[in-house]
Amino acid sequence: MSRPLIEAKGLSVRYGGATALSDVDFSIGRGEIVTVVGPNGSGKSTLLRAIVGSERPFAGRITRAPGLRLGYVPQRLAIDPTLPLTVRRFLGLPRRTSAAAAQEALERAGVPDISTRQVAGLSGGQLQRVLLARALLAEPDLLLLDEATAGLDQPGAAAFYRRIEDLRAETGCAVLMVSHDLHVVMSASDRVICLNGHICCEGTPEVVAEAPDYRRLFGEGTQGALALYRHEHRGHRHDPGHHHHHHHDDARAAG
Incomplete structure (x- = not known):
């Protein structure tokens, strides 16, 4: 061990x-x-x-x-929901992040298409994925x-x-x-x-x-x-129907 x-x-x-x-x-x-x-x-x-x-x-x-x-996914986001803030900008706080790294983290978190969305407009599930992506940036x-x-x-x-x-x-x-x-x-x-x-x-x-x-x-x-x-695992092809x-x-x- x-x-x-x-x-x-x-x-x-x-x-x-x-x-x-x-x-x-x-x-x-x-x-x-x-x-x-x-x-x-x-x-x-x-x-x-x-x-x-x-x-x-x-x-x-x-x-x-x-x-x-360590990558930490908090229970909820301590941020003012009325702040205009895109997912991409959010991923660059507090440390600046390259667009490529941000995109890769979103893909790994299973939300590849939301970098331009407003954080305030996300569903609970999407927000969780964004918080996950942010934690993944720390590798x-x-x-x-x-x-x-x-x-x-x-x-x-x-x-x-x-x-x-x-x-x-x-x-x-x-x-x-x-x-x-x-x-x-x-x-x-x-x-x-x-x-x-x-x-x-x-x-x-x-x-x-x-x-x-x-x-x-x-x-x-x-x-x-x-x-x-x-x-x-179905040969790793996720059948949406299943x-x-x-x-x-x-x-x-x-x-």
Whole structure:
């Protein structure tokens, strides 16, 4: 096993007197897809901020591989929606970007034709793709996604997950995804981590779906089930007619 891209040992984070995270051991390796799930207030975003470096640990330490490049896809855009701003201009903030690099990032994110559009006029799904494109400009070793599919409908979320899977295959980047969508985890996840102030359980999606802790935390309303989005590879020709149907049958069959 090569050195992890990032590793946390005994990580604790406190706000005021309250402990947001306690004694978390976490690592992610090159090319790995890891999903973190947990209820609101479980410390998911705190973990992400600690990894990005915008949150100081109260205890423990975080080591990053030398020269680690991070791409961060925030949950929402902190920008005035009334600002006249094209996608192309937005991709050039805060660092100037060549037109070719911007275009390549948009293509990788699956929205090749929107560089001249106004950011304010984009749909939620398009905006997510633009934020993804912006993160890809960093040519990340590790792509961090904070609840990136919040507000997307299920086909939209499934399509977004497939895009992330393809990106991992194309670029070899690792992916750390924080998901509020407890019972929808990308099946390509190598590991799922259940967080509730500490790590309750972790393992492959199939293992976590059966874990008693997972069922206790998320069992109500989800029957403890983890719906897994399967990426169907048909010789990599994506048949438009087939995009949305089969995912639920697959999830059941895989369960």
